[in-house]
Amino acid sequence: MSYFSYKLIHYLGIFLLIAVVGLALGRRSVLDGEDPLRRRWNALHGTALFIILLGGFGLMARIGVAHGEPFPGWLWVKFGIWALLAGTLLAARRWPSRSLALVGLIPLLAVLAGWVAFRKPF
Numbered sequence: 001m002s003y004f005s006y007k008l009i010h011y012l013g014i015f016l017l018i019a020v021v022g023l024a025l026g027r028r029s030v031l032d033g034e035d036p037l038r039r040r041w042n043a044l045h046g047t048a049l050f051i052i053l054l055g056g057f058g059l060m061a062r063i064g065v066a067h068g069e070p071f072p073g074w075l076w077v078k079f080g081i082w083a084l085l086a087g088t089l090l091a092a093r094r095w096p097s098r099s100l101a102l103v104g105l106i107p108l109l110a111v112l113a114g115w116v117a118f119r120k121p122f
């Protein structure tokens with residue numbers, strides 16, 4: 001598959017992730033831990049995270065990040081951001097009163113992930 005296709009897959013995962021977390025955060029019952037759709041949110045969140053990785057690893061191969069070589073610093077930042085975004089639903093359930101702060105934090109993390117990939121500052 002081409003660089004372009006992997007990038008589209010990467011974006012698909014990112015947009016799905018942001019949509020799912022946004023929707024889930026808007027449901028009071030999610031934050032109370034009593035949402036009947038809880039398993040569905042979890043499944044969609046996991047699917048989005050997987051698609052992001054699929055696109056991300058495909059992109060790595062296409063831009064020539066070789067197997068066995070240490071990853072460049074900017075990629076580690078992306079792994080860190082990915083892990084933080086993976087924790088957002090858990091965090092929302094644990095600290096419901098902070099869900100508004102999460103709504104602000106999530107797009108900021110997404111922009112940072114794009115910026116480090118584009119600039120590759122380290």
Ligand code: HEM
Pocket residue numbers: 010014052053055056057059060063075078079081082085109110111113114115117118
């Ligand atoms: C472990 C997870 C991730 C990996 C391995 C990864 C890897 C990559 C790679 C290799 C590129 C291409 C860089 C290039 O074209 O030179 C890229 C681009 C991009 N990534 Fe990720 N990424 C990950 C997570 C994320 C996350 C969580 C987001 C946002 C929520 C994100 C947003 C972006 C964006 C916006 C671009 C396009 C940058 C541009 O070229 O303009 N990535 N990523």
